[in-house]
Amino acid sequence: MSQALIELTDLSFSWPGQPALLDIPAFRLEPGETLFLKGPSGSGKTTLLGLLGGVQKPDHGSIRLLGQELTALSLAARDHFRVDHTGYIFQQFNLLPFLSVRENVELPCRFSRLRARRAEQRHGSIDQAAASLLAHLGLKDPALLARRADTLSIGQQQRVAAARALIGQPELVIADEPTSALDADAREAFIRLLFAECREAGASLLFVSHDQSLAPLFDRHLSLSELNRAAHGACAGEV
């Protein structure tokens, strides 16, 4: 079997003083794959994303990202690794309102040399990388790039967030309910754009949502409760 992008083995995690929230015997995400992970709030999905981002450490078990064992890295090294290889899109209000659209998109390149270098290699400069990604995502107007991020519509903001997640070609894009603030039509259009861009960049997409209607669009869909043996923990206070 080829190397997985994400590989979880015997992973368990609990918040201090609470029963186990996550207990995942095995999970894989292949390179280039798009995966829909269904998880209602309280199912431990935020915690799982935290573990994948290296912000939390599992009680035991292994998390491998691109073959790198995350639990073996220091906190600072995990931070480094995360930004080098993962782009994030959140629910809404993803952007720093006081920066311009362009500066928002370029943020990961400010903190990751690897992504800055990749953006330069592919597009010539970070500025061009941002402009090109935004154009692909339907934000072509150059005047728009200089505007403050909070002057954009929610739909536009989510596309800017997608461009930010994709800049510098991280191997993995994690989207946490990115469409919940969009209406149904915009939702599907956004996901198709996201797919196209992930494919173009060769990135895997881990898409977490409670909205089952989107699931058929993905290569594969899974429910966190199928994955998680500690599913009874769903009522724990985690939000």
Place this chain on the structure above:
Amino acid sequence: MYLFRLALASLANRRFTAFLTAFAIALSVCLLLAVERVRTEARASFASTISGTDLIVGARSGSVNLLLYSVFRIGNATNNIRWDSFEHYANNPQVKWAIPISLGDSHRGYRVMGTNESYFEHYQYGHRQNLQLAQGRAFANDPFEVVLGAEVADALHYKLGDKLVLAHGVAAISLVKHDDKPFTVIGILKRTGTPVDRTLHISLGGMEAMHIDWHNGVPARGAGRISAEQARNMDLTPTAITAFMLGLNNKISTFALQRDINEFRGEPLLAILPGVALQELWSLMGTAEKALFVVSLFVVLTGLIGMLTAILTSLNERRREMAILRSVGARPWHIASLLVLEAFALALSGIVAGLLLLYLGIALAQGYVQSNYGLYLPMALPSAYEWSLLGIILGAALIMGSVPAWRAYRQSLADGLSIHL
């Protein structure tokens, strides 16, 4: 550098709070520097009130009291001293020069001092500067001539040739005036920034002539009155003066002469060293000056605490900002640095604005303060001491900024990538 830009952009997003915070710091910095400047200047101008005089002699009382009335024209002598005591010491071989001083009258709130020409020749202030006439000349033979200090001439709009009437006693409003013997302005002194500016100088003869027909503190009536013209032809050698100043040939003899005067058999006299008495006096006022300085330090502290509060309050509503930054790769120490940089930016802009306010204030108040308080506030760059004060403020701001930085650090570790609403 990028972090600093981020911090500035984030601050600009909260520009109203940021502006108020920086403004509070600016005001406190301005106050501190203003107090510091006034303090330094007051001390310097105080110490330079009199120089070159080796001994001041008056009736026996306290040294500070003697200094106050003889140099600062504040308060009154308890007693006069006899003219022959003055002559006794003026003729002492160790004495180079002697200036007699006779006080007790006033003109519209300004003190009148009777003296002689040696005052203009030998009295010194500041760095051994002699008195200089801006206009006219010193008084000569006619007893009814007056030389004005610069402030008196300015404030009362007197010019050469004007006639003025002196009042008996030193109250601001005096009921008894020497209106039968008006004086003519014949000279105006250059500004010195010392009490000399607030003094009217007349000759001892003039002082004597004004009071020649006075008995027991009241003017004579009717036939007993002596007109100015008659007085001019009389012997106007005074019988008593208030104090005198001595310059010696040799500084070494100062203490010996001081002891000699203090043990003078003729009448009880007190001789003081002006420098020593000035220090004694300053140590009295120094407490107030230090208190003022401490108060302004506390105002600066209040400004900085205001900043701390503003940053701490903003932390909660900025959790999203922190989480976004974390998701794009900012490490917790980046987040902490952002907050320290924010404090730094606020304090720095507060300090810069405070300096600007100070210079604006000096530019506006310089003339007024100089003419009303005799203090010259220099429009100079901050002194080394002032720079170090500013440095300490900036350092304190950084230390204070590390409090929210630490909290944000902990917070961003706990929150991770989850965005809290």
